[in-house]
Amino acid sequence: MTALSQPTYESVGSPFAQLLSDGWIATRRNLIKIKRVPEILVFTILQPIMFVLLFSQVYAGAMNVPDYVNFLMAGIFAQTVIFGSTFSGAAMAQDLKDGIIDRFRTLPMSPAAVLIGRTNGDLVINSISMMIMMGTGWLVGWRVTTSVWGFLGGVAVLLLFSYSFSWVMAVLGMSVRSPEVINNASFMILFPLTFISNAFVPIHTMPEVLKNIAEWNPVSALVESARMLFGNTNPEFPEPTAWTLQNPIITVIIGIVVMLAIFVPLSVTKFKSISSR
Amino acid sequence: MTIIQAEGLKKTYTSKSGPVHALAGLNLSVPQGTVKALLGPNGAGKTTAVKVLTTLIKPDEGRAHIDGIDVVNNPKAARRIIGASGQYAAVDENLTGFENLEMVGRLYHLGAKTARKRAQELIDQFELTEAGNRPVKGFSGGMRRRIDLAGALVINPKILFLDEPTTGLDPRSRLALWEIITQLVNDGTTLLLTTQYLEEADHLADNIAVIDGGRVIAEGTSDELKAQIGGHRVVVTLVNEADAGSAREILARHGDGAPTVNDRTLEVSVIEGPRALQYVLSDLGQADIQLHDAGMRRPTLDDVFLTLTGHRAEDEPSTNDSEMEKAK
Numbered sequence: 001m002t003a004l005s006q007p008t009y010e011s012v013g014s015p016f017a018q019l020l021s022d023g024w025i026a027t028r029r030n031l032i033k034i035k036r037v038p039e040i041l042v043f044t045i046l047q048p049i050m051f052v053l054l055f056s057q058v059y060a061g062a063m064n065v066p067d068y069v070n071f072l073m074a075g076i077f078a079q080t081v082i083f084g085s086t087f088s089g090a091a092m093a094q095d096l097k098d099g100i101i102d103r104f105r106t107l108p109m110s111p112a113a114v115l116i117g118r119t120n121g122d123l124v125i126n127s128i129s130m131m132i133m134m135g136t137g138w139l140v141g142w143r144v145t146t147s148v149w150g151f152l153g154g155v156a157v158l159l160l161f162s163y164s165f166s167w168v169m170a171v172l173g174m175s176v177r178s179p180e181v182i183n184n185a186s187f188m189i190l191f192p193l194t195f196i197s198n199a200f201v202p203i204h205t206m207p208e209v210l211k212n213i214a215e216w217n218p219v220s221a222l223v224e225s226a227r228m229l230f231g232n233t234n235p236e237f238p239e240p241t242a243w244t245l246q247n248p249i250i251t252v253i254i255g256i257v258v259m260l261a262i263f264v265p266l267s268v269t270k271f272k273s274i275s276s277r
Numbered sequence: 278m279t280i281i282q283a284e285g286l287k288k289t290y291t292s293k294s295g296p297v298h299a300l301a302g303l304n305l306s307v308p309q310g311t312v313k314a315l316l317g318p319n320g321a322g323k324t325t326a327v328k329v330l331t332t333l334i335k336p337d338e339g340r341a342h343i344d345g346i347d348v349v350n351n352p353k354a355a356r357r358i359i360g361a362s363g364q365y366a367a368v369d370e371n372l373t374g375f376e377n378l379e380m381v382g383r384l385y386h387l388g389a390k391t392a393r394k395r396a397q398e399l400i401d402q403f404e405l406t407e408a409g410n411r412p413v414k415g416f417s418g419g420m421r422r423r424i425d426l427a428g429a430l431v432i433n434p435k436i437l438f439l440d441e442p443t444t445g446l447d448p449r450s451r452l453a454l455w456e457i458i459t460q461l462v463n464d465g466t467t468l469l470l471t472t473q474y475l476e477e478a479d480h481l482a483d484n485i486a487v488i489d490g491g492r493v494i495a496e497g498t499s500d501e502l503k504a505q506i507g508g509h510r511v512v513v514t515l516v517n518e519a520d521a522g523s524a525r526e527i528l529a530r531h532g533d534g535a536p537t538v539n540d541r542t543l544e545v546s547v548i549e550g551p552r553a554l555q556y557v558l559s560d561l562g563q564a565d566i567q568l569h570d571a572g573m574r575r576p577t578l579d580d581v582f583l584t585l586t587g588h589r590a591e592d593e594p595s596t597n598d599s600e601m602e603k604a605k
Contacts, residue, residue, distance in 0.1 A: 018386070025383045033371040036412055103367035103428065106331045108356040109384040275333040276365065 019110040026117025030091075034125060040087075044125050048080050048133040055200065056140045065202060071234060073142045074154070074226035075199030077133055078219055081162035082194060084126040086186040088118045088166040092173030093182050099276040112268045119166040126162050130155060145231030154229035157252050161222050164259035171267045174274050199223050203245075204238050215242035218255050224248035280436060280467050281307035281330065286339035288325055288491075299325040300336065301491035307469055307484075312462050314482035315471040316578070322491035323471035324364065327440045330469065331361040343436055357385075360434035364441045366421035367428070374408035374424045375400055381428045392431075399427040403457070419450030426457065437461065439470040443477060455480060475578035485578070489586045503576045506584040509550030510574050511557050515541045516567040527560045541569065546576075 034040050055076060060068040095101045095114075104114050134142075144151045173182050196210055197203075197219040203211055214220055224240075225248040227233045244251040283305040290297045300322050307313040315323045328334045330341055332352035341348045348355045368377050375396050382392030400409045403423050408416050413424060422442070429437060442458070443451040458481060462468055472478050478485045479499045487495040487502065495502055511532070515524055518541050525543060528536040531553045532545030547553035550573045558571060 021386075022384060025380055029369060029372065029380060032376065033369075036371045098370075099363050099365035099367040100369060102328075102333055102363045103361070103381070103425075104384070105333055106356055106359065106361040107381065107384045108353055108386065113384075273334075275328060276363065 015110070019112060019116075022110045022113035023116035023120070025109075026113045027120040028117075030117050030121030031124060034121065040125065044084070044128050045132050048076070048129045049136050051076050051080065052133055052136040052140065056137075059200075063201070064205075066234065066236070069137070069141045070143065070232045071202070071227075072200065073133070073137045074223045074230060074232055075194075075197075076137075077130065077158050077226060078161075078223045079194040079199055080129050080133060081126040081158050082165060082190060082219065083186070084129055085122050085162045085165040086169050086182065086190070087125060088122050089169030089173035089182040089186065090179040091118055091121070092170050093176055093179040096174060096274060096276055097178060101271075101274060102276050105271075105275065111272050112264075115167070115170050115264075115267050115271060118170055119163060122166040123159065123163050126159055130158065142232075146229060150229045150231060154226045157222065157225050157229065157249070157256075160256050161252055164256045164263070167263040167267055168259055171263055171270055174267065174270045193217065194219050197223060198245075202234075202237055203240065215240060215245055218244075218251070220245060221248040221251040221255070225252045278309045279306050280309040281305065281313070281341075281343050281469060283326070283330065283341040284339055286326065286329055286336045286341060288329065288334065288336050298491050300329070300339075303339070303488070303492055305486060305493065307467060309467050310462075310465055311483040312468045312470065312481055314478035314485045315469070315488050316473070316475065316478045316485050316582070317471075317488035318473055321488045323488055324440055325491070326488070327361075327438050327469065327471055331359060331438050332356055357432075358435045359438060360429035360432060360436075361438040362425050362429040362440065362442060364444060366418070366425040368413050368421055368424050370414040371412055373410050373412055374405045374420075374427075375410060377413060377424055378427055378431060381431045385432050387432070395431055399430065403427045419446055419453075422446060422450065422454065423457075426454070430461070433466075435467065437466050437468045439468065441471055441473065443472070443474065451477075475582065479578055487582065487585055495581070495585050499578065502578065502581045506546075506576055506581055509547055509553075510544055510576060510580070511547050511550070511554050512542065512544045512570075512572055512574055513557065513561065513568055514570040515543070516569050517541075520564075520566045523564055524561060524566055527557060527564065527566075530560070531556045546580075 034044075052073070055072050056069045060072075065071050092101075092115075101114070105111075144154075169182070169186070172185070173179075176182055176185075197214050197217045199219060203214045203220065206214055221244045224233075224245055228248060240246055283303060286300045286303040286305075287298070288300040290299055303322065303326055305313070305315075305326070315326060317323050325334070329336050330343060330348060332348050332355050335349055343355055344358055346355045346358070369380070372380065378396035378399050379392050382395050383389065385392075387395060400406060403426070405420070405423060405427065408420050408424060413421060426439070426442065429439070439458070443454050446454065455477075458468065458470075462481075468481075470481065482499070484498055485496070485502060486493045495505060497505070511528065513524065513528070515521060521538055521541065521543065525536050525538060528543055528545040531547060533548050534546045536543050536545035554571070554573050558568075561568060
């Protein structure tokens with residue numbers, strides 16, 4: 001082995017430019033992972049298709065909901081992107097377990113970069129899922145009845161909400177000992193959360209107790225926003241009584257801002273102190 | 278010039294069974310261009326010490342400087358000059374060897390072009406060509422370890438930290454890694470490594486700090502440490518195990534402390550080696566005890582550890598150590 005060459009540093013500019021550069025490097029790592037781990041793409045592509053087809057074909061007939069496909073799609077979008085955000089949590093827990101977090105933390109990089117890369121990875125996965133679901137939905141009769149802006153707005157709230165939720169999951173992922181804990185916990189929490197909402201059935205059909213939970217469930221506000229923006233609401237349904245459902249878009253925007261305002265700084269602070277074992 | 282300096286490092290963790298003092302006032306000083314080994318069993322505080330010095334954790338008390346930089350208050354500046362490799366090969370399984378190294382280079386802010394050039398250099402120098410263009414997943418522990426070590430060398434760091442670099446490696450990979458490390462040090466890198474392998478410390482380090490209970494309990498060159506616990510050892514191997522009892526008495530008579538008996542091999546620490554050996558052999562001859570082998574040996578680091586701490590270094594079969602010693 002000959003003497004190693006001495007590499008020279010390049011100026012990386014302002015801290016913000018450095019953050020963007022580091023964030024991109026960390027994002028690229030996760031994009032390569034999406035490309036190379038077949039399970040992720042299968043989950044990202046097949047599960048949404050399966051959900052759209054199962055709910056729209058199997059349940060539609062039994063549901064006493066007029067135009068169920070158009071009612072359903074916003075619910076499936078919301079559930080899928082929320083579950084898509086749990087990748088961040090499991091991946092942070094896995095990185096911590098593997099010790100690669102220790103490597104990152106001994107490098108002179110921005111402490112937010114690994115988290116930016118992770119949450120961006122979720123955003124890419126969720127964007128792919130959204131496209132697949134919208135295509136499948138269109139095939140079974142889902143139509144946007146508002147405008148291009150309504151359509152884009154609907155996609156934006158779904159993706160932004162799930163992106164913010166990725167930061168919540170990242171904090172959880174850094175707080176547990178193993179990726180399995182995250183997977184099990186998110187299953188236990190997110191299934192009831194997405195089902196006790198207006199995602200798959202209209203709230204007014206639920207018993208009183210569940211109805212109250214569902215009305216204040218943030219997932220309901222998200223689904224209702226998407227329905228409004230896509231023009232999939234049903235005027236025959238009774239007016240919701242909760243403020244959050246009367247003003248779903250404002251509620252979702254507040255939710256996004258609050259999640260980011262709390263969990264971005266929290267996860268960066270957490271990242272600065274974690275180490276394997 | 279001292280390049281790594283730690284004073285009074287303390288770190289206490291709380292556990293279910295009460296507080297664990299991972300570091301209990303650790304002092305350390307490493308001159309530039311030398312190799313320091315932290316030697317100790319599991320739980321002695323070696324890894325915690327390295328984690329403090331590599332900015333991964335903050336100590337509860339004490340100060341640590343590397344190349345004049347305070348690692349507690351200015352971790353980012355410290356990270357620019359160090360390379361670190363932890364106990365577990367920290368590589369991304371889904372990336373190729375090249376991609377792993379390039380990523381590390383980019384995150385050291387070498388710039389895209391330099392990072393790629395450097396990654397290729399390391400691939401060539403570490404003979405990683407096989408893993409260069411294929412995802413790391415599926416490669417052996419030895420290969421991962423080498424990629425990980427290459428990652429710690431991306432900036433050709435002034436100071437290198439290796440936490441148990443050869444743990445879990447087969448003997449061949451271990452020797453190969455030793456060779457790489459030796460060459461690095463010849464090129465002027467200052468190295469702090471931890472190990473629970475006595476022969477590893479003996480082989481690689483200029484200076485050894487024996488750690489137990491979060492503190493340095495002895496320090497010096499391998500020879501100095503051995504000298505600390507007295508002179509030579511007389512070792513005899515009997516032909517008949519039945520003679521062990523009487524042979525033991527003879528060894529005890531001329532030894533400095535109680536002899537140890539291991540099957541047909543007896544050993545005792547002595548004050549003056551050659552003379553004690555003469556007496557032992559003469560007495561054994563008079564008692565008509567037949568010998569298979571007899572000789573003197575200098576104490577090994579395992580003996581040092583046993584004397585200093587009252588227990589052996591874990592996970593290290595002592596027979597291998599003595600064999601290594603004899604081979605030298």
